[in-house]
Amino acid sequence: MANIKEIARMSGVSVTTVSRVLNNHPYVSSDKRAAVLKTIEQLNYSRNMNAVHLITGRTKAIAVILPHINFFYFSVIMDGLAKEALLAEYRLILCQTDYRPEEELKVLDMLRNKEIDGVVLVSTALDPATIEEYTEYGPIVTCQDSGKRSFSSVYIEHYSAFRHGLQYLVDKGYRNIGYCEGRRNGSSSSIRQSAYNDFFTERGLAVHSEWMLYDCLTEDDGAAVLHRLLNMKERPDALIITGDHVAAGLIIEAGKNNIRIPEDLAIIGFDNQPIGRLLGLTTIDNQLFEMGAAAFRIILGQINGDVSSEPVYQKLNYRIIERSTV
Amino acid sequence: MANIKEIARMSGVSVTTVSRVLNNHPYVSSDKRAAVLKTIEQLNYSRNMNAVHLITGRTKAIAVILPHINFFYFSVIMDGLAKEALLAEYRLILCQTDYRPEEELKVLDMLRNKEIDGVVLVSTALDPATIEEYTEYGPIVTCQDSGKRSFSSVYIEHYSAFRHGLQYLVDKGYRNIGYCEGRRNGSSSSIRQSAYNDFFTERGLAVHSEWMLYDCLTEDDGAAVLHRLLNMKERPDALIITGDHVAAGLIIEAGKNNIRIPEDLAIIGFDNQPIGRLLGLTTIDNQLFEMGAAAFRIILGQINGDVSSEPVYQKLNYRIIERSTV
């Protein structure tokens, strides 16, 4: 394969001039530029980007850490990231690490190794303190509220969003409210859990811990929730569910079992998924696409920031979409 | 930042020895190895992978071209790719290019530029002849049947699968069969279209071109299909739909409009999505996860193949999953 030296030799110019042509530097006479371009054409020359990465210390690549790509939540954030990356001509390295800390650390090490210019942690098993150890190597952005850290974050206030959801149900007259959650120990799971506890204790009401249903990750889990409810002696009359696809599973299963929504059971979901709209599901939209896009813009800003820029903490606004399941 | 030279100097050994330690080469005495490791620890040294990529000519990275990540079809294939990539310690560069040929070509150019070791085209706007021009630069795998080309492919036989679906409907007594398709001019769209045409003309039956419904990509499109049907003076009594989520939209909308499934309208879908299972949707599973995993294994085999290995054409088997919408 031809390299820049050979192009230079064959064009009768120096390698510097070839590099200038390659990089559209203005100080090249038009005849030399033409000669270089002709040689490049002839030899079908193409730059070795690894050499460029080495000398420039940049790769125009960003790693994205997430547990599973084929979850609505993650794939929409990824879509937001990817749209911006395409515009900025950046590469996204998808690191699907299944919440395995050792794999996530490997990705952060890529930052030390200069393989990438930044890392976006969409959802992670690592604690913020561990992540902070890597901020010296390059910009890091998380898509969850991590407080004021040495890395940036884009987030919606799950505590507040969740309480809004509960308040909405209370306003509509529901008093016995249950709660479906995905992972038990996720960073935002625990925030929502406190929101749930606080909401009821503040009002002097009992917290029904048997109505806090965990491990609701899939449509099937949603369907199973219905049967969990049917087996309870005291049932909630409303449910707040983190993930419209889980709510969809529940709604469809309810239909099969003659449980009327919302008369027998009101439901509010999260994420504003297409399947939810179809089912008339009331939901809290937490701007997933925008979250991905914002995460990319922040990290790009930090990469291009001349000064070692301060971390950014960007809050996004959720909104309740009223439909007919409450 | 420290480099290998400095580590060598401080450890009192040559750079070669440091490199050997870094790469677990056996011919290093244990005392020198210990000295090197100690210095690495002290200086918090980390390899610059760009230098490694330059000298080795490999990057352990593979680009994946697809139009949209947040489609069930693509995200499941991506999941399959990602699982294998994690095992092999390879990076996946997600190139969401929205079927834009110029962007797809940029990705193929990464192969020339030595930024990546291979390319997987999950779904592409490029024609096979164009792709073939890049096979000299590295291994390429497509996830669609491209015939015997100079690049590899993993595929299911859409023609055959589609005809099986039609046959299944005919066997169940349906005669007026319509067809919902996503993109009008996709490579597998046209294959299915011929399957549809051939199936009926072979039997001496008329092909109802008004029953060939295009641009059915989302749940909402599926819902819209119902109303398209209701406005027809002559309606199909069965529908074959490429994508269970589209079928789901249709089924849910049918429920709202008192159209009974399968009595008034039988439906068979594709992809075996969770939402389909929930709805009891009869579907054709085309092994998306396995397709992604297989694509990765093939490309990895070609990267590691000492000889410039022959392209692989791997066929996967679809299967009909009988549920209750037919």
Add this chain to the structure above:
DNA sequence: ACTTGCTATGGAATCCATTTCATACTTTAC
């Protein structure tokens, strides 16, 4: 005693582009 083979080590070449610095010519400005 001599060849062969294994272990251990380092020097130097190699991968390939960018960028700083130095030089020199040509305009423009005052």
Add this chain to the structure above:
DNA sequence: GTAAAGTATGAAATGGATTCCATAGCAAGT
């Protein structure tokens, strides 16, 4: 008419590893 600014070009340093080749000590085989 001369200083300053802009244009054009190239030599050489730089980024940071891997690996080929050469050398040498030592053990085993014949």
